[in-house]
Amino acid sequence: MTVHSKQQVKLTDSFWCRYQSLVREKVIPYQWQALNDQIEGAAPSHAIKNFRIAAGEEEGEFHGFVFQDSDVAKWIEAVAYSLETERDLELERTCDEVIDLIGRAQQPDGYLNTYYTVKEPGKRWTNLRDNHELYVGGHFIEAAVAYYEVTGKKKLLNIMCQFVDYVDTIFGDGEDQIRGYDGHQEIELALIKLYRVTEEVRYLKLAQFFIDIRGEQPHFFNLEAEKRGDKPHRWFHDSYSYSQSHLPVREQEVASGHAVRAVYMFTAMADLANELDDESLKKTCQRLWNNVTQKQMYLTAGIGSAEFGEAFSFDYDLPNDLSYTETCASIGLVFWAQKMLALEANGVYGDVIERAIYNGTISGIQLDGTKFFYVNPLEVWPKQAYHRHDYKHVKAERQPWFGCACCPPNIARLIASIGSYVYSVRDHIGFVHLYIASATAFTLGDTRVEVAQTSNFPWSGDIQFTVNPERSVEGTLAFRIPGWARSFSLMVNGEEAHTQVSKGYAYVTRTWNQGDEIHLDIPMEIERMVAHPNAKANAGKIALQRGPVVYCLEQVDNGENLASLEINGDSLIEERFDEELLNGVMVLSGKAKRTEVTSDVGQALYMRSEDVITNETTFTAIPYYAWANRGEGEMTVWVRSNM
Template identity: 50%
Template sequence: METTNRRPGLSHPVELKHVRLNDPYWQSYVELVNDTIIPYQWEALNDRVPDAEPSHCIRNFRIAAGLEAGDFAGLVFQDTDLYKWLEAVGYSLTNKPNGDLERLADEAIELLASAQLEDGYLNTYFTIRNPQARWTNLTDCHEMYAAGHLIEAAVAYYRGTGKTKLLDVARRVADHIDRRFGPGERQIQGYDGHQEIELALVKLYEATGERCYLELAGFLIDERGQEPNFLHREWEARGRTSYWNPGVVQSKPPAPEYHQAHKPVREQEVAVGHAVRAVYMYTAMADLALHNDDSELLEACRRLWANMIGKQMYVTGSIGSTPHGEAFTFDYDLPNDTNYSETCASIGLIFFARRMLQVEPKGEYADVMERALYNTVTAGIGLDGKHYFYVNPMEVWPAASSGNPGRHHIKATRQKWYGCACCPPNAARLLVSAGQYVYTSNSNTLYTHLYIGSETELELSGRNVRIRLESGLPWNGNASLEVASADGSGSFTLALRVPSWSAATTFRVNGADEQPVIRDGYAYFTRDWRSGDCIDAQFDMTPRRIYAHPQVRANAGRVALQRGPFVYCFEETDNGAPLASLSLPADAELTSAWDESLGGIFVIEAKGIRTVAANEIDASLYRGDPPVRTPAKLRAVPYTMWGNREHGEMQVWIRES
């Protein structure tokens, strides 16, 4: 059924079923998803986790299917929690068949299929609560957003099991939307307030070969931002009201910038609005540029990438600097103690980066993909797999989180679940599918983007090739790419990313030093490779300092630390409180040491300074005596692991003295 419609020269991801992870670090996350997160989240979806916010998700489907009496509960897009769970299950079954899990998923699929209406429509809120209002409030109600996550789940489950039940449901939903939306006279010429379906429709096209899905994605992308503005027209048609404030007539229409609908997407230059919606849209734009050879759309992607990464991204690979709308603000506005940095936003950033890597293999895309994956995404899940961050701050003061209304969104500890639980299943589906982000390939080149230990099989230059990647990352800087087997003869290319964090990278081929051609952050090795040939890479893991652009006011006079792909942070557990009293001398030596805490990690240590009151008896809020500087031993741990020990303060950026 799947299409192989790919343009020559462009690379494509090596399918998950052809990548077998054997990486100690990442395999532990995959096993955590398989063994703990998927079962735990199933319990959460069924409202069986004690002391956690209820999901209502499964019960809504039971009511919509006529199996139970009751009213809809939860958020209008609550269905997506089940869809993302099913997508994670699809990836899990691709990696490791599990009959019990598959039977459980099949039962869930039967349930949601029984809630689908005859015309293909599927949405429990509107089916239960307001069937006459379907497609009347796309701005607020996320009907296409929910459908998009259903489609993604269906494609993943089809690829993982070969079963088409969920795919058939998704196609009926997509066909229903295709009939209702488009440029036709009797169609709705509009788009959803929350982008997602656009990238999902491209996946459906890739799985089925049905070009109508690709064309629908293109329509939804190109219609956004056109005048007269659809969001405003729809708002007028429903009496200037919002789903979120029923019955209240509003004085102002929806803000187009928030929905990335302020101008046609091909003309956009700056990342604005809700961060998750933005990167989901950019991902779809890159998908369409790939499939349609659309240079104008690709150039828009490049502009938006440059602005977002060069002026609006945090050092951990997170985006979205304000809780007001979970959104971007303006260039260089990157506060540390109030930022939002939603886990979902970094996941969307990874999606976007991988698509750009397919268009043009440039190290900057993979650097960001790695930065977001190793830092923000994994920070969103506790080491037990049962606690989650929605927001990923750069700095936490627990007293302010509880006592300052402007910082209530900053949580000092991970939560069991959320009423709006988009992030936990989103992180699960990404982590369990990590294998499909390691490589891309074209007819004669294999690109290695992430150094995650694995094996893959593919065809290069007409030869069947098996590649084995071994990696010491994230703790050690050694990696090797071995041609485990290769039939026939003929040259092909192995391209290895040179991480930007490695100040000195060396390569050896079959034990001999090699100076490869390095282009756009990749080292290229071309030859008639034979079984047993091996490329060894050595990356510089020396701890290093990172400084922000001078216009990032929040970090003036501050420094952050990085070792390998990890950005580090300081926790009260290791350094005492207040962390704001600490500073790192500019000439202090940074050393790394292995520590058995947190499952075994490398910490960064340095001799620092703590400032204390000259007269601790003096209780004056302001005083004339300067503080006293005393020696302090500083200890930093990977940011991704913060919050897994005692409750306390945390900060990424420290004053440099």
């Protein structure tokens, strides 16, 4: 078994440090206010108050979704990663107070869930299909592990170990135990994290139990529903594919159902396959990965095309205007990709991490950190979103908060932890997966090797590294060559390096000395991307991409009716960096044509083809992640083309 070791990483990157500062200075305080219902006009959370009620310190009723507690857990996890980048004693003190409150709300037997403690005492574990008890626990486990690793404080870790010890008595193969699992996967991946910091094998076995029994027949959710006198299916879905429990996991051929649940489960499966050297689980993960990324993923690394069930639909069904593409789903895809990288050093996994972090995840947060997208469509016509019920999930502007507020704290914890995705060590090889200016240290053999990276990514592919081993050491460093790259060059100390390229990584093996300089140059070209012919929504259209960044057109730059624009297939597209626009972005521009009607057809809705004319115009494109920061208007990623 080989796994990624945890790397201590110090970011110096101008792009991501701005985001991390935003999370630290604005997002975490803003979300703390939201959790305490202090933001005027935002949907109420009640999350902190629920804990106070559960602890017996306030009177009142539980408010919110059954999984409301998880918003607090994700906030704590974001705080932990933020403290890792910059210590803040006041924030840490606030977090410690929240942890104390959680401890007071925990029940004597270790149980922790304010919904059942306050609203339905006595009904624990009676509706795992719908009510997210283990999901909530999983998020608190993740928060506990992160907070312990960063601060060394064990209080929340001990709270969650007590919880899991209790859960371990409830679930299992024993005569009086529940042979079941949660409707929303999460605890599975969290238990593996808990196992790694505690080395308690029971936690790993519990994760394996939840994965292995999922989808068994007779179906657990049917048995559970019968016991409580309920219908076997939820009203809005008549198939257990919604929760990926329609088949045992190893028999699943394609990704289906709720996208976030799916990628959380796939993350756990990949991690478990690595931990147990489970070849059949590994092959299942690879099969599902190919289906998702080759047939069900948007150009922005958004996943989950259907609003109904927030779900995957079927291969190549990728509508741009109706897409759901939940922020959490793209974040979950990043989690999964990292675990797939631990299974196999293959650049396709790093490519998806890169595509997701520069497109489908950070599109979910306003540039000032105070508003959020739950849904990230690739085409928006505001009037359509306001007037049509089937577009009710599509918003033309980000929202201050949500009643179901899973996405804001999820994006905060991803941004705060972005350094953990940059490097890893595997089989004594130091890997560079992402090009984010930073410093870290590898252990190659028995020698500590410090590595510093500088770049202006994602705007430039000119990347520099300085290597400083404690003493001269022979070893290998591997650099991911992105799938979008047409070429690259790699120099060491001014001379072309001997590289071996395998599965998307350029390996450099040599004796490393103090002060060695590496120059990796990956030219970024503007690409006209086209979709597979089976992706019917994009027939006759192109999308623009430069390096890892996907672009879009907005009404503020290009006028109304973006559907009338056509980009010439072979015309020159220019690029310029605008420091003043959208916190500094590379802007693309070029010639286009706009379809219009002749003046003599009046107000006719339909007309002959000769009554339609095209006029020369220009277009401007900005990075997709930055759309909807300059007021409401149309937006599109895919544009008609005469290619």
